[in-house]
Amino acid sequence: MNNLLTIFIAMVIVNNMVLAKFLGLCPFFxxxxxxxxxxxxGIAVTLVMLIASVSTSVIYNYILVPYKVKFMNIVIYILVxxxxxxxxxxxxxxxxxxxxxxxxxxxxxxxxxCTVLGITLINSAExxxxxxxxxxxxxxxIGFTLVLxxxxxxxxxxxxxxxxxxxxxxxxxxxxxxLLALAFVGFNGMV
Amino acid sequence: xxxxxxxxxxxxxQSCHPQKQHVKDDKKSGSRFWxxxxxxxxxxxxxxxxxxxxxxxxxxxxxxxxxxxxxxxVIFVLxxxxxxxxxxxxxxPLMVRIPVFIVVIATFVTILSLVFEAYxxxxxxxxxxxxxxxxxxCINLGRAEAFASKNSVVLSAADAxxxxxxxxxxxxxxxxxxxxxGTGSLEIFERQLFKLPGLFTHPLIFFISPPGAxxxxxxxxxxxxxxxxxxGE
Amino acid sequence: MNTGLIxxxxxxxGIVCGILIFMVNRFLPKEPxxxxxxxxxxxxxxxxxxxxxxxxxxxxxxxxxxKDKNTFFTNTCATVLQEPGMLKGLEKTLGIExxxxxxxxxxxxxxxxxxxVIGNYSGIKTCNAASKxxxxxxxxxYGCLGLGDCMAVCPNDAISIDKEMNVAVIDPDxxxxxxxxxxxxxxxxxxxxxxxxxxxxxxxxQSLKNIPGREKCDVGCLHCKKCFKACExxxxxxxxxxxxxxxxFTRCTLCGKCIEACPHGRLIELSNIALKEKAGILxxxxxxxxx
Numbered sequence: 182m183n184n185l186l187t188i189f190i191a192m193v194i195v196n197n198m199v200l201a202k203f204l205g206l207c208p209f210f211x212x213x214x215x216x217x218x219x220x221x222x223g224i225a226v227t228l229v230m231l232i233a234s235v236s237t238s239v240i241y242n243y244i245l246v247p248y249k250v251k252f253m254n255i256v257i258y259i260l261v262x263x264x265x266x267x268x269x270x271x272x273x274x275x276x277x278x279x280x281x282x283x284x285x286x287x288x289x290x291x292x293x294x295c296t297v298l299g300i301t302l303i304n305s306a307e308x309x310x311x312x313x314x315x316x317x318x319x320x321x322x323i324g325f326t327l328v329l330x331x332x333x334x335x336x337x338x339x340x341x342x343x344x345x346x347x348x349x350x351x352x353x354x355x356x357x358x359x360l361l362a363l364a365f366v367g368f369n370g371m372v
Numbered sequence: 373x374x375x376x377x378x379x380x381x382x383x384x385x386q387s388c389h390p391q392k393q394h395v396k397d398d399k400k401s402g403s404r405f406w407x408x409x410x411x412x413x414x415x416x417x418x419x420x421x422x423x424x425x426x427x428x429x430x431x432x433x434x435x436x437x438x439x440x441x442x443x444x445x446v447i448f449v450l451x452x453x454x455x456x457x458x459x460x461x462x463x464x465p466l467m468v469r470i471p472v473f474i475v476v477i478a479t480f481v482t483i484l485s486l487v488f489e490a491y492x493x494x495x496x497x498x499x500x501x502x503x504x505x506x507x508x509x510c511i512n513l514g515r516a517e518a519f520a521s522k523n524s525v526v527l528s529a530a531d532a533x534x535x536x537x538x539x540x541x542x543x544x545x546x547x548x549x550x551x552x553x554g555t556g557s558l559e560i561f562e563r564q565l566f567k568l569p570g571l572f573t574h575p576l577i578f579f580i581s582p583p584g585a586x587x588x589x590x591x592x593x594x595x596x597x598x599x600x601x602x603x604g605e
Numbered sequence: 606m607n608t609g610l611i612x613x614x615x616x617x618x619g620i621v622c623g624i625l626i627f628m629v630n631r632f633l634p635k636e637p638x639x640x641x642x643x644x645x646x647x648x649x650x651x652x653x654x655x656x657x658x659x660x661x662x663x664x665x666x667x668x669x670x671x672k673d674k675n676t677f678f679t680n681t682c683a684t685v686l687q688e689p690g691m692l693k694g695l696e697k698t699l700g701i702e703x704x705x706x707x708x709x710x711x712x713x714x715x716x717x718x719x720x721x722v723i724g725n726y727s728g729i730k731t732c733n734a735a736s737k738x739x740x741x742x743x744x745x746x747y748g749c750l751g752l753g754d755c756m757a758v759c760p761n762d763a764i765s766i767d768k769e770m771n772v773a774v775i776d777p778d779x780x781x782x783x784x785x786x787x788x789x790x791x792x793x794x795x796x797x798x799x800x801x802x803x804x805x806x807x808x809x810x811q812s813l814k815n816i817p818g819r820e821k822c823d824v825g826c827l828h829c830k831k832c833f834k835a836c837e838x839x840x841x842x843x844x845x846x847x848x849x850x851x852x853x854f855t856r857c858t859l860c861g862k863c864i865e866a867c868p869h870g871r872l873i874e875l876s877n878i879a880l881k882e883k884a885g886i887l888x889x890x891x892x893x894x895x896x
Contacts, residue, residue: 201582206426207510240618248610252486255504256478257618263471264622268629275633278640282664292474293508295427302501341731347597351423355590362583 185316188309191372192320198296199328200362205296209329210354214340219333220326227322229269229291230300233262234318237301238311251305258301266292296325331361408530409537418511418535419542419589420596425511428502429543430585434554437561439547440540441495442502445484447536449506451529453477454520458528461521473516474507481507494562511535549588554580643671649694651684655760657783658682674699683710683783684760709800710782711775712763716749716794717807717871718772719822736791745822747794747809749773755786755795777875798875803859806832806850808871826871835866 198204208222237258245251270288274281281288291297300321304314335357344353418424425446432438453476464472485503488496496503506512515535520528548558556571557564578584647667658680660666669676677699685691686709696703726742728734732754740746751771756764763779764786766772775786775795787795794809808826828848833841840856841863850863864872 203427203431203582203585204505206430210423210426244614248614250607250611250614252482253611253614255482255485255507256475256615259474259478259507260471260618260622263474264626267626271626271629272633275635279661279665279668282662292470293510293513295505295508298508299501299505302504306501338729341729343730345594347601348594352590352594352597355586355593359583359586359590362581362586366581366583 185313187372188313189316189320192317193324193327194365194368195371197324197328197365198299198321199325200358200365202299204299205294205325208290208294209332209358210351214333214336216330216333216337219329223322223326223329225269225288226291226294226296226325227319229262229266230297230318230322231315232269233258233265233297233301234304234314235311236261236265238304238309238314241305242311245305254302254305258298262297262301263292296321328361332358404527405530408527409534411531411534416535417538417542417596419539419546420593422514423593424514425509425539426589427505428509429546430582430589431502432499433543433547433550433585433588434580435498436544436547436551436558437495438498439543440560441488441492442499442506443536443540443543445488445499445503446506446509446511446539447533448484449477449480450512450515450532450536452480453512453516454528454532455525456480457516457520458523458525464521469521470513470517473513473521477512477516478507511539546585546588546592550579550584554578554584643667646670646695646698649685649691649698650682651688651691655684655783655785657760657785670699674701677701677703683781686781710784710797711777711780711800711802711875712782712784712786712795713777713798713805713807713875714749714755714773714775714790714795715805715807715809716747716772718751718767718770719744719748719825720769720771721822722771732789733791741792743771743822745810745825747792748822749794750792754789754791758785758789760785799854802852802854802875803857804852804863804872805875806852806872808849825869827868829868831866831868832863832872835862837862 192198196202199206199209205226208226237254240257240261241251241254245254245257266288270281273288300318303321304317307317309317332354336354339353339357348356416422419426419429428442428446432442453473456476457473460472481504484506485496488499488503515531519531523531551558552568553571553576556573556575557567559565576584579588643664644667647664650663650667652663654662658666660669660680666676666680666682669680677695678701685695686703692703695701721744722742723739723744724742726735726738728738730752732750732752735741735750735752741748741750743750749772751766751768751773753764753766753773755773755775756766760783761779761781763776763781764773765776767774773795777800782797782800784797787797789795792809798805806826810822810825826849830843832850833843837860838856838858840853840858842851842853844851859874864870864874
């Protein structure tokens with residue numbers, strides 16, 4: 182139990198996916214202009230992460246390790262994630278079409294999202310069991326959503342400020358991310 | 373109060389949206405080869421202009437050794453996958469092209485990972501999970517989708533080389549800055565090149581850590597934009 | 606034998622994924638028939654997703670219309686009303702008849718603008734923030750702050766800021782009457798008027814809000830009632846409580862007597878709002894010279 186809590190907290194703030202591991206930067210800078218978009222994206226990514234984590238962990242622990250073909254993980258994980266995103270997209274399209282239209286292009290974008298593949302690779306690198314993988318994925322997803330929400334809140338205000346012309350848009354967002362990362366470095370050594 | 377409408381002056385990051393390129397039929401394919409090559413380095417620099425492939429850029433630029441290793445890997449994967457995708461472009465049905473591209477890229481990344489693990493173990497260890505993450509690096513998929521699936525094998529190879537070189541140059545610049553400021557010395561493959569006396573004793577560790585990466589790349593981007601603005605683009 | 610193992614594992618996982626996708630596709634409910642009608646309707650909508658109709662996006666609005674076509678009258682899409690092509694298509698698809706002259710509205714900023722300020726404002730450059738600090742930095746507590754919150758929200762680029770007079774100006778030709786700016790203005794000086802309104806009254810000062818030391822600007826409404834007395838057709842009604850004129854446009858003949866009568870030039874024709882040289886400004890300067 183203690184171990185699970187440690188993993189969870191570590192994933193959310195100490196080893197935050199975006200600010201400490203640099204994964205998921207594309208949606209971080211692309212989607213984070215409006216708070217509602219950021220929240221939807223975060224929830225969608227967390228969902229995909231959870232399901233992907235469970236399935237890849239099962240495959241890793243029961244197929245790849247016993248048969249000693251660990252190097253196959255890259256190709257297999259990406260196959261599983263791509264199919265998963267396709268299934269999630271189908272389900273959303275058939276059951277709740279308004280949500281589907283709202284999410285729009287973000288859904289297929291999750292396939293090429295570093296975060297999802299990243300969390301599956303982290304799980305296999307650390308040799309987590311299935312339960313530990315689930316907790317780790319949950320923590321990573323929540324951490325990602327958290328940072329996305331913070332960033333979008335700041336960016337909404339940042340858009341109104343008077344920045345120098347060459348800094349407007351992406352460069353100043355990077356500087357804000359630098360400050361956020363600096364704040365999160367303070368969590369080092371917590372676990 | 374003044375430029376409310378100029379807020380979105382900066383280009384939207386391309387991220388994983390590949391651009392559409394129009395191919396003009398040119399008789400001298402040789403000169404086009406060099407043109408595509410040059411384009412990848414300066415005009416369509418993947419890191420600073422197209423803003424693709426951010427994830428590995430920030431993570432491994434803490435030392436120039438890692439940067440060189442990663443860029444060599446990316447050039448290899450980009451070249452091989454571009455050539456392969458370009459050769460099978462006529463045979464792939466439209467609906468399944470993205471999964472096909474991804475599987476091709478993943479195969480080459482697996483090959484790369486195994487080669488590194490066998491011949492360069494310390495590099496493999498320091499790159500960690502960012503080596504397999506070349507698969508979802510937007511550069512590969514973006515160039516495959518935008519260029520390789522529409523152009524001949526030779527041109528795709530040229531584009532891959534150009535973009536790869538641009539990526540390398542960008543990585544080298546960033547890691548150079550970060551390593552000099554962060555450790556005060558420059559080390560390539562465990563051979564120390566030189567060290568700056570003042571910085572070596574009191575290095576600015578900030579630049580090696582994650583916030584430093586964001587700061588450096590943000591400043592470099594602003595600089596590139598400024599150059600563009602000065603030139604009048 | 607290792608190659609065989611790899612190929613087997615890869616193919617097995619590929620086949621499992623394929624079967625899963627196939628099964629999900631097969632066993633989920635099919636796309637409903639009403640989807641076709643919704644898509645047909647949404648083809649006639651602007652697709653701007655401004656939200657002014659009260660629905661989260663044009664597609665949601667199309668869904669509501671597909672369910673009940675009278676939604677168009679309770680929650681009118683202002684953009685469609687302005688575009689005859691879209692309106693006709695929508696009328697045909699839904700089977701309704703729309704009399705656009707009755708519903709059309711335009712937004713007007715009820716402030717003439719005055720560059721006078723009580724101090725230098727250096728806070729966050731939004732009207733929302735500025736209005737919370739002492740009721741705004743303009744001399745008049747009802748004055749437009751000119752920081753462009755309304756401009757940012759307008760889906761049709763109809764609003765611009767007149768920098769000389771420090772006021773937001775809405776171009777009635779471009780305004781579609783969606784009402785987003787009305788909600789956005791923190792002082793509440795943007796109001797919707799019927800599109801066939803001829804004259805608008807550009808001052809929001811009401812002596813109801815007595816902030817000590819904050820009077821209206823020196824060219825604000827005097828509450829002199831001269832416009833009310835000048836109108837021969839009874840088109841102007843004087844609101845005693847707020848001490849401002851109100852208009853009944855069915856009686857207005859656009860004779861222009863009220864415009865002449867106003868000593869500070871606060872009345873202006875709706876079509877003249879976007880013009881740079883407002884007639885009123887010259888009038889003020891001449892009158893001030895005479896005094």
